[in-house]
Amino acid sequence: EHHHLHIFSCHECLQLEKSTIEAIKLASREDIPKLSDDSNSKLEDKNDDHLAKGMKRVNLAGKPPNVLIYLGSETAKVEFEQVKSVLQECIDADSYTIYQLHEEQVLKDPWIDNSLLLVIATEEPISEECHKQFMKFLSKGGKILGFSSSFTFDGIRIKRKNKLKKTVHELVVSKMDSTEIKLNLLVSGSIFEEVVKKDTSKVKTLCRLNNADKDAVIVHLTYGDNGGEAILSQAHLELDISSMEVQTEEDFNLLKLSNAKRCDILKEILMMLGLSCELSEIPMLTPIYLLSSDEEMHLAFLKWLEGNVDSEGLRASSKMSLKFVSSYKSKMEITPSLVPVITEMGSFSSEHFNLKTYLQNLQTKKLGKIVLFTEVTTTTMNLLDG
Structure with a gap:
């Protein structure tokens, strides 16, 4: 059974009026640092480590921190878990949630506005309809990471x-600090070629085969005016040593020696796409606080x-x-698995949420009148049954 993204499958969320969301935004007071037009500009105060870390984690596209993995028409549960595991080894797992994007969801579900990164990890041809959706995602500031896919x-x-195809080759990778490193990886059997167009300046080769032709196997492309970008790879960065099928013991040993470098390169690619790979x-x-619009509703x-609840309030x-x-x-x-809910409103205070501001901006008749608020929780997606 496919598990859809909460943001477009939850019936309650679909009923939530826009004014409720706006009220929450207005009531949530977080000091988000402002960025200059050049998002790569250096911070004026280099000694402010806390601010620097915060700046690195700013999501310029303003998208929820969802990472989607597209594996084509197949359910591919094993492949999904494999790619998910590799990504979780690289990114800050507490900052992102990883889902599988099924083919039937690409056209009908509003994932485009609710995802930060799309990982395309299938060698299947990409249909014209799916390609249009992926390009729309890029045009809205989305990021795409391609693993041996036909997407271009x-x-x-x-x-x-x-x-x-399926052979181990030595690669030369250009890092962000302009240095180069060499490592051995399994390659897909395809390479990238630039097409002579006026916008080819938007294409940058990040990795090439260490051969006479210097064939490009990892490229970086930008798209549109909203920060959309893609890094496409024909080298199997998504496969760890236990997942690779190699022909000889020599190839296995080469891959084993390069495994740490493979992880480092994948981390750098993810950081180039705006994700945080620092453990937070x-x-x-x-605790959770039970808040309401007035005393009568609270008592009711x-x-x-x-x-x-049971005799112990559980x-x-x-x-x-x-x-x-x-x-x-x-x-x-x-x-x-067990969190107290404080029912007396008089004890509630928060520097991040103002109940009065929230209620002043709430324009719904019923929705949003009762609030369960907490500063830190494991998730808000599936806390309760029913």
Whole structure:
């Protein structure tokens, strides 16, 4: 069974009115650092490490931190887990969520506005309809990472070299600091060729075969005026040593020696596409606060709650259970599976959320009147059953 992205499958989310979302935005007060027009410009204060880290993590496209993996027409559960595992070894896993994008979702689901990175990891031909959607994603500031796929666009095309297929070759990689490193990788049997067009200046070769023809196997392309860009690879960066089928023991040893470099190159590519590969410090979980628009509604909700919790105030769920208590005590246990919910509104305060501002901007009749607010939680996607 396919599991759709929460943002377009959750019935409650589809009913949520625009004004509710705007109210949340206005009530959430976070000091987001402003960027200059040149997003690569250096920070004036080099000593402010905290700000520097924050700047690196700014998402210029303003997209949710969803990473999608497209594997063509097949369900490809094993391949999905394989690519997902490789990505999780590189990116800050606490900052991004990885999903599979199925072919039937490409045309009908609104993933384009709700994803930061699309990974295309199939050798199947890309249909014209899917290609149009992928280009639309780029035009809206999306990022694409291609792993041995047939996906290309302006300025570049794929040329087959069958003698290279599934063979191990030495590659020369140009890094961001202008240095070059060499490593051995399994290649797909295809290379990239530039097409003579006026916009070929937008194509940059990042990696080539160490042969007489200097065949390009990893290229970087930009698209549109909103920061869209793609890095396409015909070298199998997505395969770790245990996933590769090699012909000889010599090839296996070459790949084994290059595995650490492969990981480093993949991390650098992901950073070029705007993702964070620095491990972030995991914050402590915080209690949930039950907030409402007025006292009458608050009391009515608590009355309803009496018949929906056990004798200890516990509302059990398969992934997270909520324990409703009147006030917070510092020794209360907070775990990913058990979180206290504070029902007395008088004890609530937050530097990131202003309830008064939220309610002033809320224009719905029913939605959004009862709020469960917490500073830090494992996820907001599937906390409760039903």
